[in-house]
Amino acid sequence: MSTPYIGIYGATSFTARECLTYLCSHSEKDKFQLSLAGRTQTKLDKVISDLNEKIETVVLLLTDEQGVKEWVKKCQVVINFAGPYALYNAEALIKACAEHGTHYVDVCGEAYFVAKMIERYHDTAKKTKTCIVPACGFDAVPSDLIVYLARQTLQNSHPSARLTKSTTFFSVRGTVSGGTIATLRSTLSLPPSQRGGSQWSLIPLTPPTSKTKWPTFAATEYVPGTKEKLYGAIFPFAPFDKAIVRRSWYFTLLHDEKDPGFRYEEYVKIGSVWLAWIVSLGVYVFFGLYFFVPLFRKLVDRFLPQPGQGATLEKRKKGWARLINVSHTTTNVKVITKLFAKGDPGYIATCYMCAESALSLVLPPPSGTSLPDIAHQGGVLTPMTALGDVLKERLKRNGVVEVESELVIDSGH
Numbered sequence: 001m002s003t004p005y006i007g008i009y010g011a012t013s014f015t016a017r018e019c020l021t022y023l024c025s026h027s028e029k030d031k032f033q034l035s036l037a038g039r040t041q042t043k044l045d046k047v048i049s050d051l052n053e054k055i056e057t058v059v060l061l062l063t064d065e066q067g068v069k070e071w072v073k074k075c076q077v078v079i080n081f082a083g084p085y086a087l088y089n090a091e092a093l094i095k096a097c098a099e100h101g102t103h104y105v106d107v108c109g110e111a112y113f114v115a116k117m118i119e120r121y122h123d124t125a126k127k128t129k130t131c132i133v134p135a136c137g138f139d140a141v142p143s144d145l146i147v148y149l150a151r152q153t154l155q156n157s158h159p160s161a162r163l164t165k166s167t168t169f170f171s172v173r174g175t176v177s178g179g180t181i182a183t184l185r186s187t188l189s190l191p192p193s194q195r196g197g198s199q200w201s202l203i204p205l206t207p208p209t210s211k212t213k214w215p216t217f218a219a220t221e222y223v224p225g226t227k228e229k230l231y232g233a234i235f236p237f238a239p240f241d242k243a244i245v246r247r248s249w250y251f252t253l254l255h256d257e258k259d260p261g262f263r264y265e266e267y268v269k270i271g272s273v274w275l276a277w278i279v280s281l282g283v284y285v286f287f288g289l290y291f292f293v294p295l296f297r298k299l300v301d302r303f304l305p306q307p308g309q310g311a312t313l314e315k316r317k318k319g320w321a322r323l324i325n326v327s328h329t330t331t332n333v334k335v336i337t338k339l340f341a342k343g344d345p346g347y348i349a350t351c352y353m354c355a356e357s358a359l360s361l362v363l364p365p366p367s368g369t370s371l372p373d374i375a376h377q378g379g380v381l382t383p384m385t386a387l388g389d390v391l392k393e394r395l396k397r398n399g400v401v402e403v404e405s406e407l408v409i410d411s412g413h
Contacts, residue, residue: 004032004362007075007102009060009093010082011036012043015107015137015179017050018316019079019351024053026355027398031363037071062092072096076362077103079354083179084186085134086113091120094132098125103361107137107354109183111243114380115201122380129378133386136357137350139237140244141383142323142339143168143266145392145403147245148384150327150335151252153405158331163262166245166327167221169230169269174319177346178305185301188291199242199264203250208261217280219267221326224334224408230324232267233279236287241266248382251374269324311344319344328410337405349400356394357387366393 006023010016020036023029037060038044044057060067062082072078078097082088085108097104098121108114114134125132135141147166154161200207219232245264270276289296320342327335341349365371369389374381383391395401 004076005035005074006032006358006362007035007037007071007078009037009062009078009080010088011057012038012040012047013081013179015177015347015351016079016081017047018347019081019355020047020051022352022355024051026359028359028363032359035071035075062089065092065096068092068096069100072102073100075102077105077358079358080104080106081354083108083110084183085110086116087182087186091117094121095124098128098130098132101128101130103131103133103358105133105136105354105357105361107139107179107350108134109137109139109180109237109240110186111198111201111240112187114243118202118380125380126378129376131361131375131378131386132380133357133361133383134380135240135244136354136383138321138341138345138353139350140241141353141357141391141395142321142341142349142401143241143245144248144382144384145395145401146323146325146337146339147264147327148248148388149339149392149403149405150325150337153337153407154327154329154333154335157407158329158333161329161331161333163335164328164330165263166325167219167232167265167267168323168325169221169232169267170235171269171322172320172345174321174344174346175311175315176305180346181301181304181306184290188297199239199246202243202247205250215280215284216265216267217284218273218276219265220273223324223326223336224410225336230326231270231273231276233270233276234283235266235268236283238266244382248385251382251385269322311347316344316347319346319348321345321349332410333407334410335405336408338403340402342399342401352398352400353395356398356400357383357391360387360390360394365390366397369393 008016035056036044037058039061041059048055058071060071062068080090080093094104094117146168151163215234221230242264249262270279323339325337343349371390372385372388375386
């Protein structure tokens with residue numbers, strides 16, 4: 001079997017360079033080849049020079065349909081770092097990959113764009129048995145993975161039991177990337193009703209009627225078996241994460257008619273209920289002003305990083321993310337799942353997770369694992385429905401994340 005090609009588009013971006021550094025020092029680097037594509041040859045040459053590696057480069061504009069087609073057909077998987085994805089014509093890459101049988105991953109966090117790609121290319125990708133997998137960075141691998149682990153832990157011991165309510169609390173040390181800010185700005189071109197993104201926006205089901213339109217400003221959750229009580233404030237990235245987790249749930253539901261229904265929420269972990277209220281109010285007011293008051297937005301933008309800018313390597317290495325998930329079930333146990341990601345979530349963790357997602361699709365799976373059945377059917381999928389145990393083991397074995405999950409008797413809280 002020939003050595004697979006991993007194509008990287010947007011190869012001169014800040015996140016792509018971080019990903020390339022990781023891939024070029026990977027323990028399996030002799031098992032794949034790289035092909036870097038971007039809009040400017042001089043910038044591509046600079047990337048190659050900085051890496052001190054011999055790697056193929058291709059000057060490619062996504063408006064060049066024939067050029068995109070030829071490059072995609074050469075690759076076995078394409079990683080796209082050129083975001084915001086709706087703004088920079090990622091659809092051209094997704095279309096070519098879906099039509100020609102080349103797997104695709106990215107670090108997209110734009111629910112409205114993913115919804116369009118599902119509508120337009122899910123069936124095409126199924127016909128060619130191609131995996132189109134957006135959201136393979138910190139948005140939304142940790143969220144998807146932690147719920148996947150909770151469900152897996154539960155059903156290993158209680159096969160007939162199901163998750164009913166699952167809540168993840170985030171503790172994060174990191175910086176906001178220029179790419180993330182660019183994505184935030186790109187949503188301003190959307191109608192206000194589409195900016196938040198419903199967690200039901202990526203599946204063909206009608207959401208249950210909500211009793212309130214207000215978000216939860218102060219969430220609480222007990223950790224069974226301990227005296228710990230978790231408090232959570234509004235997490236700005238939760239809407240997209242919840243949409244991805246909900247799509248994973250939908251694919252599970254297709255094969256599990258006994259599923260009783262499922263609620264998923266995310267919050268920033270805070271020290272007390274009153275502080276959670278204060279933080280949530282601050283987040284709510286800030287984003288309200290940013291989205292709807294141009295003068296405020298103009299002032300804030302002066303202090304935010306631009307695309308291509310990022311934190312220093314020292315700061316990136318000091319970053320981390322800790323997640324704790326408490327999942328209620330249909331039986332007398334709860335599932336406590338913890339995940340720790342090393343490195344700045346917006347830079348290092350995102351790049352490493354995306355790289356391992358791509359490798360999961362083209363390299364032999366770790367011993368004792370295999371891709372989920374749905375991956376062989378193809379479609380616009382989520383990280384865990386496409387990659388499952390293969391990605392979980394790759395992330396663990398390569399030191400990207402540490403995870404643990406256990407069942408605890410429900411004390412009735």
